[in-house]
Amino acid sequence: MDFLNYTFPVSGVNTSLLLPPLTALVVSFFTSMGGVSGAFLLLPFQMSYLGYTTPSVSATNFVFNIIAIPGGVLRFIKEGRMAWPLTWVIILGTLPGVFLGYFFRVTYLPDPKPFKFFVGLVLLYIGARLLYEITPKAKGAKKEQKTMEEEFHKRMRELRGKKLEGSELNQAKVKVIKVGLNSITYSFWGEEFSFSTIGMFLLSFIVGIIGGTYGIGGGAIIAPFCVAVFKLPVYTVAGAALAGTFIASVVGVIFYSIIQSSQHTQPDWLLGGLFGIGGLLGIYMGARFQKYVPQNLIKLFLGLVIICTSLSYIYQFLR
Numbered sequence: 001m002d003f004l005n006y007t008f009p010v011s012g013v014n015t016s017l018l019l020p021p022l023t024a025l026v027v028s029f030f031t032s033m034g035g036v037s038g039a040f041l042l043l044p045f046q047m048s049y050l051g052y053t054t055p056s057v058s059a060t061n062f063v064f065n066i067i068a069i070p071g072g073v074l075r076f077i078k079e080g081r082m083a084w085p086l087t088w089v090i091i092l093g094t095l096p097g098v099f100l101g102y103f104f105r106v107t108y109l110p111d112p113k114p115f116k117f118f119v120g121l122v123l124l125y126i127g128a129r130l131l132y133e134i135t136p137k138a139k140g141a142k143k144e145q146k147t148m149e150e151e152f153h154k155r156m157r158e159l160r161g162k163k164l165e166g167s168e169l170n171q172a173k174v175k176v177i178k179v180g181l182n183s184i185t186y187s188f189w190g191e192e193f194s195f196s197t198i199g200m201f202l203l204s205f206i207v208g209i210i211g212g213t214y215g216i217g218g219g220a221i222i223a224p225f226c227v228a229v230f231k232l233p234v235y236t237v238a239g240a241a242l243a244g245t246f247i248a249s250v251v252g253v254i255f256y257s258i259i260q261s262s263q264h265t266q267p268d269w270l271l272g273g274l275f276g277i278g279g280l281l282g283i284y285m286g287a288r289f290q291k292y293v294p295q296n297l298i299k300l301f302l303g304l305v306i307i308c309t310s311l312s313y314i315y316q317f318l319r
Helices: 019-033 039-048 056-068 070-078 084-108 112-132 136-141 143-159 166-171 197-214 219-228 234-259 269-292 295-318
Strands: 175-179 183-188 191-196
Touching: 019 039, 019 056, 019 269, 019 295, 039 056, 039 112, 039 269, 039 295, 056 070, 056 197, 056 234, 056 269, 070 234, 070 269, 084 175, 084 183, 084 197, 084 234, 112 197, 112 219, 112 295, 183 197, 183 234, 191 197, 197 219, 197 234, 219 234
Parallel strands: none
Antiparallel strands: 175 183, 183 191
16 A cells, blocks of 8 residues: 555545645644634645545545544543533534535535535634634623633642542532523533523524534534523533534434435545544644643634635635
C-alpha cells in the first residue's frame, strides 16, 4: 500500500493516507478551542481540496463524528455534567430532522453547485456567530454566564484531588428537578435552570434537518442557542450537544448506508475513519491547550476563515 498515493475505493479520492488524519488533527485542535466541532470545516476541505462532492461525502463526515466524539461524551458522563433530560429532548428532536436532511440531500442537493451554496449559508451563520461572540454586546450578555464559569473553575481548583462527598458531590453534578411536556428543570452548583421542552424539541428538529443535509450532527448550531436563548450553563449544554451530535451521526450513517444503498450515498469508512482518528487527537490536544490561548483570538481567526469559505461557496453559486 502506497501511503503517499492511495485511491479510496468508495469516494474515489486519491491522496496520501497521512493527509486526512493530519488535516483533521489541525482543524479539530483549533475548532475545539473555539467550542465548535471540526466537522463543518472538514466537509469543505473534502469538497474543494479532495474533489469529493457526491452525497456520500455527507455520510463520510458523519463517520468523523462517530469516532471523534465518544471520548468527550464519556468525560461529561464521568464528571456528572450530563443533563440527561436535555440530552434526550435534543436526540428525539434531532433524529426525525436528520431523516428529512438525508432526503433533501439525495433528492434536491445531489449536485455540487447547489449543495455548496447550502454549505456556504450554514458556514456563514457559524462564522458570524463566532465573530458576534467577541463583540462588546455579546460579552455584556454573557456577564452572568462568565460569573458562573469563574465560580465553577474556582470550585474545581479547590476540590481538585479531594474526594467529593455529600452536598459538594450533589452540587458538582447535574440534578434533575422536574421533567414535563411544558418544561424541564435541573440544578447545577446550587442554581436551577429551566427550558421549554417543546421549544428545545423544535430547535433540535430544525438543527437535525440542517445537520442531516450537511453531514454534521448540529452541535455547533444548537449549543449557542441553548446558552444564548434558553440561558442554560455551557458546562451542562456541551455534553448534551455532543451526545446529540453523536447519535445523529450514527443514525445519519445508517440512513445514507441502508435507505438508498449505492456508492453515491455510501460513506467512505476508511476516509472517514482517518479523519476521525485525527479529530480525536486534535480535540484532546485542543482541550489541553485551550487555557493558554486567548478565546477572542481563536474565535476571530476561526470566524474569518469560516466566513471567507462561506462567501467563496456562495459566490460560486451566484456567478
